[in-house]
Amino acid sequence: MNGVTTKTWRVVWELILPVALVVIWWFWSAASTNMYFPPLGDILDSFGRTWFGDGFLQHVVPSLRNLIIGYMIGSVIGIVLGVAIGRVGWLRWLMTPIVEYARALPPPALLPFAILLLGIGPEMQVGIIVFGVVFVVLLNTIDGTRGVEPTLDDVATVYQIPRRYRLTEMLLPAASPQIVAGLRTGISLAVILMVVSEMTAATQGIGFFTLQAQQNFNFTDMWSGMVLLAVIGVLANLLFAWFVERPLLFWQAGANAKR
Template structure:
């Protein structure tokens, strides 16, 4: 009997969770379907037509020619920004003198919108993959860098003194105290950078290129292939949702200790 009750509760929780996940998207799709069906505009395509076009366009060689290279470009730029931002953030967060020296320069470059760097990068690097990666890095590095600096600066001084008393130094001190204490803010910066990476990936493929997801969407728009254009936009959204879901899973594993500390603090 207890097992049956437990199974029913799990089933109910699963049903509630599925309803929470899909209720709003389904309502929005139905609203979109109703509006597009009633609209006489050529540019408003019904979800049914977009779904059929999606399968036709992206379940083909375009997936390997345009989508996979774009995702690889996105992940490469994001990974480089994560390594550079975290490394520089730790260095600057640990040294107040270096931070004070670098702050004016960092504020100057942070204020420059990454898309305006495209002409400069095209001149310096060329119209190629390194230019696209450099553009993604130029935008993604800032939330990671700034959040890492603040996370390192906010390390509990009591914990720092405790590590010093117990002789915890060097690499162990860096990984056990500094990086772990700063990890919630580092992960927050990485989450922000992920959304920026998707935007800059699309922008980087809109200039002097002949392939990629961004290039395809622009070409569809210029040739008035409206269902194909909408299908590319939907694909971008699905890529964003997939990457965000994967990131949440990684974040939960990395911050499991932090969630445990917060849960213990609430119970006190």
């Protein structure tokens, strides 16, 4: 009973806090005459006018397309390479120096090189997102696969379980908590890199629109872009939690509920 009450209060608090912050922002900014901090009502008017009009097809659709494509490619590459490096000793020995160097390299630092290599356009933006997501997912997958109980391998060997079943029925489920953690972190990083890549040598996208509004001193539109990015980040995490994390880690949630 206490567990149900605690969960209910947690949900209520998660709903009340954002609403309370919006209400505080609304009344605090209502009489604002500062051009840098326009009233929330004006921001919401700009939000509806911009993002429910031509701005949706011109900026939101390209941004979401690049985000989804880059995130999916980076996640698949990260999981595949992570499993291989985590399970194959000689490959881990060979790739560790490269992985350690690449993980320390901030993805935005590659923007000039990416522009030279891929040009200006969606390919460059997707490439930057892929690079950032790959190493977050890769490192978590390596740690997850290396942390699998060795007894599982011994049992699989004794019973002569085929390798494909070892991978799909034993290895990946055992490593799934850390893999999922990497995938969730990758979402936030992908949104950040989407914006950064669109603020450099781009002609469309939410990041491009927000930067252009700021440079043109149109701060109401700039704030509407920032609000939209926050909404996208929150929705992306919620969708991931409901449609990826919960189905994959249902057993973990059940174990935690019994505690």
